[in-house]
Amino acid sequence: MQARAQGFREQWEEREPQAVATFFNDCEQTLCYVTVHFPKAHGSLMRTTNLRERFHKDIRRKQRDIGMVQSETGCDVLWYMVAMRETAKQRAACRGAG
DSSP: OHHHHHHHHHHHTTTOHHHHHHHHTTHHHHTGGGGOOOOGGGGGGOOOOOHHHHHHHHHHHHHHHHOSOOSHHHHHHHHHHHHHHHHHHHHHHHHHHO
16 A cells, blocks of 8 residues: 555655645545455445545435436436535534534
């Protein structure tokens, strides 16, 4: 993993220094889950709390349910609807925690 991270740094640091600095800020802590050893059969049971990963998973699930999106506008509507639902869920969770 260290070699891949270094390759990433070498490729992008000159062009996007702020993005690379942000990525490497606490990078070891961010990726520590990768070092946990568990049986590969259990991989499908793992869950994430990363909102971006969850959003993309919801998009893939909706696309699978719908089938083929008929137009670019239809794709935009799909992304919008999932984004609005996730935003509403996050707002409700924040109100409930307060």
